[in-house]
Amino acid sequence: MALVIGLGCLLLAVALGAFALMLRPRASAAGSLALIETSYSAAPAASAQDDVQSxxxxxxxGLRLSPSGVAxxxxxxxxxxxxxxxxxxDRILAFKGMGLLFxxxxxxxxSFRSAGWLVVGIAAGGGFGFFLPDLLLLNAGQKRQEKIRRxxxxxxxxxxxxxxxxLGFDAALAQVARNTHGPLAQECARVLQEMQIGKSRNEALRALTTRTTVSELRAFVSALAQAGELGVPIAAVLREQAREMRLRRRQRAEEAAQKVPVKILFPLITCLFPAMFVVIIxxxxxxIARVLTGL
Incomplete structure (x- = not known):
């Protein structure tokens, strides 16, 4: 009798487990892609003690003083x-409002001494505080894009x-994401995640171009898309793109070297020449002053 009751309980547990699995919602490809976008775009949830809500x-x-579509x-x-x-x-908008007030x-x-300077000081200080988060965000984006370019x-x-x-292109991209560090490795890992979830290669790479302003990377994605449509071997495209990017890197280095004399001219004039004049003249x-005072 106990054996029959045990088998009945076991069958009931298996049936309940199967029923629960059937009721569990299945993650679609669109839902998984939305989850990836959310994980990259949203900040991770902090603990209740560490999170300070604005x-x-x-x-x-900040939202009222910004144009439409600012989010x-x-x-x-x-x-x-x-x-x-x-x-x-939301935090950036809150910081913009806080910067405006401060x-x-x-x-x-x-500038409280006169009414005219008071108006000018309030307008200048409020405008600077309001646009300061935008400048910091723009600076962070430019630094990251420069790291990707290098x-x-x-x-x-x-x-x-x-x-x-x-290796295939996907496996080669995984090697790049695994063996390199920095923003470019993160972007390669994200492209691989989107391809594994369900996006095609062209869609994942074109989504990459919306997250970067590097012209070389955009040209590389366009060349890959055209090679896939025309049936050109991808190894030849990669070899040509690598050669062109090395050439552009050398040209940028030469351009930066040509700018050095112009950039060093103004510190030279303002800092070194006055000291030289004092020492020489x-x-x-x-x-001359001693001779004139003696006369």
Missing amino acids: PGWLRLL MRLQHRLDLAGNPPTWTP GAALGAFL ALPDAMDMLTVCVEAG GPGIIS
């Missing part, structure tokens, strides 16, 4: 900056070697 009225203040533009700039963990569009208060404190020729060489050695001026 007041909602500051975000509303989408801020999200695009965050994508260019690599989506820093604590940066979200900048206006600081400008009023520094790492791209070496990554292209590794990608070319892997493909010519017999100073004794003569002292001698």
Whole structure:
């Protein structure tokens, strides 16, 4: 009797487990892609003790003073900056409102002596504080894109070697993401994740071009898309793109070297020449002054 009851309980547990699995919602490809986008664009959830929520009225203040569609533009700039963990569009809008108030208060404190200067100080301080988060976000995005531009020729060489050695493009891209560091490796890993979820190669690579402003990377994605449509061997395309990127890197280095004399001219004039004049002409001026005072 106990054996029958045990078998009955076991069958009931198996039936309940199967029923629960049937009721469990299945993740579709679109849902998984949305999850990837959310994981890259949203900040990770912090603990209740460490998370400091910004007041909602500051975000509303920044939103009211910004043009329409500012949230989408801020999200695009965050994508260019690599989506820093604590940066979200709502927090940036809150910081813009906070910067407006603090900048206006600081400008009023520094120029309270006259009414005219008070208005100018409030306007200048408020405008600077309001646009300061935008400048910081733009600076972060430009630095990240510059890191991608510098790492791209070496990554292209590794990608070319892997493909010519017999690996497929996806496996070669995985090697680049695994053996390199920095923003470019993160973008390669994201492309691989999107391809594994269900996006085609062209769609994943074209999504990459929306998250970067590097012209060389955009040209590389366009060349890959055309090679896939025309049936050109991908190894030849990679070899040509790697050679062109090395050439562009050398040209950028030569251009930067040509700019050095112009950039060093102004510090030379303002810092070195006055000291040289004092050392060279100073004794003569002292001698002339002694002669004139003696007369």
